[in-house]
Amino acid sequence: MDMVLIPLFLAIALGVGLYARVIPQGNGGWWRFAAAAVALAVAARLAGHGWAAILLASAAEFLAVGMVWSGGTAESRAAARKYLTAVALAALCGWTALALIQLGAVRPAAPWDRLAVALLLVSVALKLGLVPVYFWLPAVARASSAMTTALIVAVVDVGAFCELLALRDAAPWIFVDFAPLWIGLAVVSLLGAALLALAQRELKPMLAFSSIDDMGYLLLGLVAGGADGMAGAWFGILGHAMGKIVLFGAVGAAEWHLGRAVTLDDRGLSTPLPVASAAFMLGALGFIGIPPTLGFIGHWRLYLAGAELGGPLLLAVLYASSAMALLCYVRAIHRVWLGPVEAPVAGRPLPRAAALVLLSFAIAPVLFGLAPNGLRPAAEPHPHVAELPIEPAGGVK
Amino acid sequence: MTFVTLPILLLLGGFVLQLLLARLLTPVGKGVLATAAVFASFLATLPLVPAGMTGIAMEAPLLPVWDGPFSLALRIDGLSVLFMLMGTGIGAAILLFSVRYMEHEEQGTTRFYAIMLVFIAGLLLLASAADMLGAYVAWEVIGLCSYSLVGFWYNQRAATDGARKVLVITHLAGYGFLIGLVLVYSRAGTLVWTDPAVATAFTSGVAALFIVAAMAKSVMFPLHTWIPEAMNAPTPVSALLHSACYVKAGVYLIARMYVIGDGQWQAALEVPLLAVGCVTILVGVIFAMAQTDLKRLLAFHTVSQLGYIVVGLALGTDLGLAAGLFYCLSHALFKGTLFMCAGAIQHATGTRDLRELGGLATAMPGTAKVWIIAAASIAGVPLTNGFVAKWLLFGAALDKGLLVVVLVGWIGSILTAFSFLKATVNAFYGVPSKAMLGRPVHEASPSMLAGMGSMAGLCLLFGLAPQLLMVPVVAPAVRSLGFDWAVQMSWLGILTDRGSIAMTVGGVVVLASAMLGLLVYRLAQAPASGLVSVYSGGEPLPAGDRPGAVDFAEMAEHAFHPVYSLDPDPAYLRIWRSLTRVAGAAQTAAGAVFENRPLLAIGLVAVAALAGVWLV
Incomplete structure (x- = not known):
């Protein structure tokens, strides 16, 4: 049983539930779809790594489409259609590929092995919304409530990425023999999404592009493999999940306060919403990978993976992406949150329960950044993290 | 917990107490608590000095189980002790100053003191981290703290703009440190500073990446432009940022690099680093001359002074390193003092604009005396630690035959003296400006005077007897970097092992001149103070008139016009x-x-x- 992801998903479900009770995220349909999606994602983790887990995770993705659809507006239905297209095609490609390789147990003869890898590439790109097939994620972010996108990114996508981590262990040839393709996909997503995030004026799509950028990083760690690459991907995905709940939650709080979408034209929200502001800043710092957050624990290893995979050139790419992410988040923090209020709005205050959720998810990555070993599964070591050798206390590697 | 980790743990304990007692304590109580924590940390650092003098590096785990195979471990040598003493000593004086300075702040004092404590703890961790990863964590913690403190008044546009600039410039350049350590780890499989495998992996390219990161933190041209914008923070923050905890992080990194492979990187990077240092000396001081805001003026002088320190370190000799490190400590003392004086002036008058100040020596005699000592020190006036620092630096440059460096340093010193003459005259002498008329001006509180006065006193003490600092602190730091240096220094910074009669005579002449001047002043029965005509380099100005801050600024802008186009912003x-x-x-x-x-x-x-x- 996965002793890290299951508690994390349950904590996210609890947090989002509390948040959604005080800051409505959707109608009754939304609650049902959200609860079912998280339940299936948890069930997929409980099922281990096999067809049952794959099918449960796919079902969670389809239910997440329902969450978007339940918004009821023309825009949300259009976004749901886009998302459904991505999920359906990703599932089709993914299942076919996994059937060809028998969940990683065999490497089929040529040309079937190549076909399987091509299908997997398409499936992964669609599921995670990587560049250039990212079309559904910004659309969902624009059309849905903040926590809808947060759940998709932090639970559904994280579950999909963890399936990929399992596949990395089971069938390393998929990533090692075809590394240039995976690296290419990661680099295009890293740079493309970071650049597109800079172009956004609305905060929710900006966060969506930032997620895509982060997935590019994580994919690099996965392709690099080894103790450092896999640990980077593992800690990175956990930081990603917690960070996105905080960031989308803070933006959702600002929307609740303003009664409309938050854009870069808004000013001084830290005065009416200090807790949301602090949470957004902490979440952003974690996402950028600044110590002592969990984001740093993942990021520095992903840099290491980049150095091992592509030397100084890939490090330069990672630097460019990190720099753009920093500029993007700093601009959002300083234009939207900090500074004087230019046009005071008699908006609604942040409810205590929502503030508690935001603070909990903002502080958790800092605490786990100081004690990341707490995220190692106790009873049944996660295969990826188990690769990390632990030296006696006090030793410095 | 051992006595090695105690200084950091005391600060973190103070941080926790600040949070726990936030609702119970008044702003003054929080300030006293923070001061006590830093002072206790300073006292806990003192026992580390003897071990540093004997060349023993003390090791202890701070966070034994951290991240898989990595722990946060400390390795304290002479260099660590120097920076730890500086951080806690200066930090204690600044926090003492803060007690009254921040007492009227309506909100955010818990945040202020808590982050100040983490800020100082970050410097201690940086200085004592056994490996590069720990140092990088501390590096970024310091960066985050400065970002939060510069943006303390987060609903003021100027403050948040300054904070943004601090974060963006220093963090983007700071990736150089991260990428460098990643390259070292991927080649060596270890990040321990003193590991021989690291020396092999530490190429000049990696060293250059580290230096870029250090340049941004230590405000080297052209990555210095964040520092004048960071002046909209509370003055204690500016003082700590400029004197001890932030700009000195880059200095530490450059110095620490000497333990790797006997400083083999220095041969390849000496000339670029010297060039950057020299340009920074001149650009900083020339920009400072054009300022009329007291804190911005001090900020640009920080740029210039850091140029001197980096030049000392770049020389790569024992005397150069000693000069750089002594300068580093001296700068912490006089710049911290100057900022606190500026804060006291702003606190008393409500402005730090030199155009609106004047005649403060009457209302604030204590502050004026403290200011003059620190200003003399930064200008390199004999009998102060600033003179000793420059004396050593010029000596080290002359030893290497680098006359250009001496010339640049000399020009920089003259311009610094000119700039501080302007600031001193405009703030403290003459008649109060029209803007000041009718404003009640009060002297700084006793605790504020104690904070800045104690540091000014040390400027004089270490100017008269630098061996008190050189023997137990600076020389062990130089030796910990792999230089076999037996310091032989006498009063006023005269190096007795150099055998230079000229230096000795020079020192005696300086001392005799000062005494003679004092004697003449006494014998001539100094007239009562009053308005006199001012010689401004041309026609004497009529009595009562004087060159103002704007005159100085305009003159500087006219004289150095092309330099002002070097603004990289x-x-x-x-x-x-x-x-x-x-x-x-x-x-x-x-x-x-x-x-x-x-x-x-x-x-x-x-x-x-x-x-x-x-x-x-």
Whole structure:
């Protein structure tokens, strides 16, 4: 049983539930779809790594489409259609590929092995919304409530990425023999999404592009493999999940306060919403990978993976992406949150329960950044993290 | 817990107490608690000095189980002790000053004191981290603390703009440190500073990356432009940022690099680093001369002074390192003092604009005395630690035959003296400006005077008897970097092992001149103070008139006009605008092709994937 992801998903479900009770995220349909999606994602983790887990995770993705659809507006239905297209095609490609390789147990003869890898590439790109097939994620972010996108990114996508981590262990040839393709996909997503995030004026799509950028990083760690690459991907995905709940939650709080979408034209929200502001800043710092957050624990290893995979050139790419992410988040923090209020709005205050959720998810990555070993599964070591050798206390590697 | 980790743990304990007692304590109580924590940390650092003198490096785990195979471990040598003493000593004086300075702050004092404590703890961790990863964590913690403190008044645009600039410039350059350590780890499999494998992996390219990171933290040209914008923070923050905890992080990193492979990187990077240091000396002081805001003036002098320190370190000799490190400590003392004086002036008058100040020596005699000592020190006036620092630095440069460096340092010193003459005259002497008339001006409180006075006193003490600092602190630091240096220093910074009669005579002449001047002043029965005509370099001004801050600034701008075009900010702004234009164009293109036509995007990926798997 996965002793890290299951508690994390349950904590996210609890947090989002509390948040959604005080800051409505959707109608009754939304609650049902959200609860079912998280339940299936948890069930997929409980099922281990096999067809049952794959099918449960796919079902969670389809239910997440329902969450978007339940918004009821023309825009949300259009976004749901886009998302459904991505999920359906990703599932089709993914299942076919996994059937060809028998969940990683065999490497089929040529040309079937190549076909399987091509299908997997398409499936992964669609599921995670990587560049250039990212079309559904910004659309969902624009059309849905903040926590809808947060759940998709932090639970559904994280579950999909963890399936990929399992596949990395089971069938390393998929990533090692075809590394240039995976690296290419990661680099295009890293740079493309970071650049597109800079172009956004609305905060929710900006966060969506930032997620895509982060997935590019994580994919690099996965392709690099080894103790450092896999640990980077593992800690990175956990930081990603917690960070996105905080960031989308803070933006959702600002929307609740303003009664409309938050854009870069808004000013001084830290005065009416200090807790949301602090949470957004902490979440952003974690996402950028600044110590002592969990984001740093993942990021520095992903840099290491980049150095091992592509030397100084890939490090330069990672630097460019990190720099753009920093500029993007700093601009959002300083234009939207900090500074004087230019046009005071008699908006609604942040409810205590929502503030508690935001603070909990903002502080958790800092605490786990100081004690990341707490995220190692106790009873049944996660295969990826188990690769990390632990030296006696006090030793410095 | 051992006595090695105690200084850091005391600060972190103070941080926890600040949070726990936030609702119980008044702003003054929080200040006293923070001061006590830092002072206790300073006292806990003192026992580390003897071990540093004997050349023993003390090791202890701070966080034994951290991240898989990595722990946060400490290794304290002479260099660590120097920076730890500086951080806690200066920090204690600044926090003592803060007690009264911050007492009227309506909100945020818990945040202020808590972050100040973590800030100092960050410097201690940086200085004592056994490996590069621990040092990088501390490096970024310091960066985050400065970001939060500079933006303390987060609903004021000027403060948040300053904070943004601090974060962006120092963090973007700080990736050099991260990328450097990643390259070292990927080659050596270890990040321990003293590991021989690290020495092999530490190429001059990696060293250059580290230096870029250090340049941004230590405000080297052209990465210095964040520092004048950071002046909208509370003055204790500016004092700590400039004197001990932030700009000195880069100095530490450059010095620490000497333990790697006996400083083999220095041969390749000596000339560029010296060039950067020299340009920084001149650019900083020339920009300072044009300022009329007291804190901005001090900020640009920080730039210039850091140039001196980096030049000392770049020389790569025992005396150069000693000069750089002694300068580092001296700068912490006089710059911290100057900032606190500026804060006391702002606290008393409500302004720090030199055009609106004047005649403060009457209302604030204590502050004026403290200011004059610190100003004399930064200008390199004999009997102060600033003189000793420059004396050593010039000696080290002359030893290497680098006359250009001496010339640059000398010009920089003259301009510094000129700039501080302007600031001193405009703030403390003459008649109060029209803006000041009717404003009740009060002397700084006793605790504020104690904070800045104690540091000014040390400026004089270490100017008269630098061996008190050199023997137990600076020399062990130099030796910990692999230089076998037996310091032989006498009063006023005269090096007795150099055998230079000229230096000895010079020192005696300086002392005799000062005594003679004092004697003449006494014998001549100094007249009562009053308004006199001022010789301004041309026609004497009529009695009662004097060259004001604006006159000085305009004169500097006229004389050094081409230098002011060396401001790199417009170039940074052009890069940012180009980037946002490219991003906008990318969004337009990607929106039309990929977002609005998903099937096209899917088709492209499918074709690329199929083609790719057959090509790989």
